[in-house]
Amino acid sequence: MSSTQPVPEKVPRHVAIIMDGNGRWAQARGLPRLAGHRAGVEALRRVIEASVEFGIQYLTVYAFSTENWGRPQDEVEGLMNILEEVIDREVPELHRQGVQIRHLGKMEGLRPELQRKIRDAVELTRNNTRLVLNVALNYGGRDEIVQAVRRIIAAGYRPEEVTEALIAQHLYTAGIPDPDLVIRTSGEQRMSNFLLWQSAYAEWYFTPVYWPDFDREEYRKALEEYARRQRRFGRVEPVETPPSRP
Numbered sequence: 001m002s003s004t005q006p007v008p009e010k011v012p013r014h015v016a017i018i019m020d021g022n023g024r025w026a027q028a029r030g031l032p033r034l035a036g037h038r039a040g041v042e043a044l045r046r047v048i049e050a051s052v053e054f055g056i057q058y059l060t061v062y063a064f065s066t067e068n069w070g071r072p073q074d075e076v077e078g079l080m081n082i083l084e085e086v087i088d089r090e091v092p093e094l095h096r097q098g099v100q101i102r103h104l105g106k107m108e109g110l111r112p113e114l115q116r117k118i119r120d121a122v123e124l125t126r127n128n129t130r131l132v133l134n135v136a137l138n139y140g141g142r143d144e145i146v147q148a149v150r151r152i153i154a155a156g157y158r159p160e161e162v163t164e165a166l167i168a169q170h171l172y173t174a175g176i177p178d179p180d181l182v183i184r185t186s187g188e189q190r191m192s193n194f195l196l197w198q199s200a201y202a203e204w205y206f207t208p209v210y211w212p213d214f215d216r217e218e219y220r221k222a223l224e225e226y227a228r229r230q231r232r233f234g235r236v237e238p239v240e241t242p243p244s245r246p
Contacts, residue, residue: 005220007054008227012180014058015051016202018194019044021186021210028210034078039212041086048099050216051131054223058132058176060104062194066140069109080114083137087117091124098130104172105139106147134176141196144172173198181226183219185211201233 019040026036044061051059064079094101101121110118118137148170152162168174178198184190187208191199205222207214230238 005217005224007220008224010227011054011056011223012203012226013056014060014177014179014181015056016060016062016179016182016195016199017047018062018182018184018192019211019214020184020188020192022212024186025210025212033075034082036210036212037079037082041082043212043214045090046215047219048094048131048133050219052097052099053216054219056131058134058179060134060136060173060179060195062139062192063135063137064105064139065136065193066106066138066143067193080111084114084117087114087121091121094133095125095128098128099125100128100130100132101125102132102134102176104134104136104144106143107138109138132176134173136194139172139194141191141193145197167197171197178202180231181205181222183207183222185209185214201231203229203231 022036022040023033024036025039026033029035047061048059063083068079069076091101101124103118103122107115107118145167148167151170152166157166173195178200179195179202181204182195182199182202183205185207187206189206195202203226205225207218207222209218232238
C-alpha cells in the first residue's frame, strides 16, 4: 500500500538490511518455515522497488550466512531452491529496471548450478547503474576479513604497506561505499557477522517487524529516523560523509 507520507530529503547513499524473522513469521501463522522465506522474497521485491523510488544508490541484503549451513538440512536445501527460483524469475526484470547485481561471499559450498546462475546474473547486469544490489550469500564478516588478509599476504605486501584502504580494496565490497544505514528486522539487536568492517560507523535501525511484513512504509520510517540522526564519525561536529580512509 502506497504511503502518503513524504520521503525525507536526506536519504542514505547505501542501505544494508539483515532480513530477519521469516521463520517466526511463518510459525506464528502455522506455516512451515520455508513459507516464511518465500514471503520474504516478496518483501525484498518491495524494498528494491522502494529503494529506486527513494533514490538509494546501493542496497545490500543478507541472504544466507556462512553460519546458516548449520540449520536443518531440509531448510537449507529449500533455501537453495528458493534462491535459484528467485534468480530465474527476478533477474530479467531487475535487469530491465537497471539494477546491477553483485555477489558478496564465497562460491565454494554452493551447488554448481546456483554458482552458474549467480555468475550469469552478475555478468548480465554489470553495466546497470540505477541501483546496485549486493546479495550477501554464503557470507560471513569475519571470514571476509580473513580472506582479504590472505589475498594481501599472497600479493606480497609488506607490513608497513597495510592500511585501512588496502584492506578495503581486498574485501568483497571493494569499490562500494560503506553502508550509511543498517536495518535489522524482527526485533533482534545484534550484528550477526554482517559487514563487520564496513559498518564501523553506520547508523543502525532495529524494528520489531518481521521481514515478510517489512514494506514501503516501514522502510520510509527507517529513512525518517536516519534523517534525524547526526553522524559524527568519532568527531565533535556532525559531518555528512565519512572521513576518507588513510
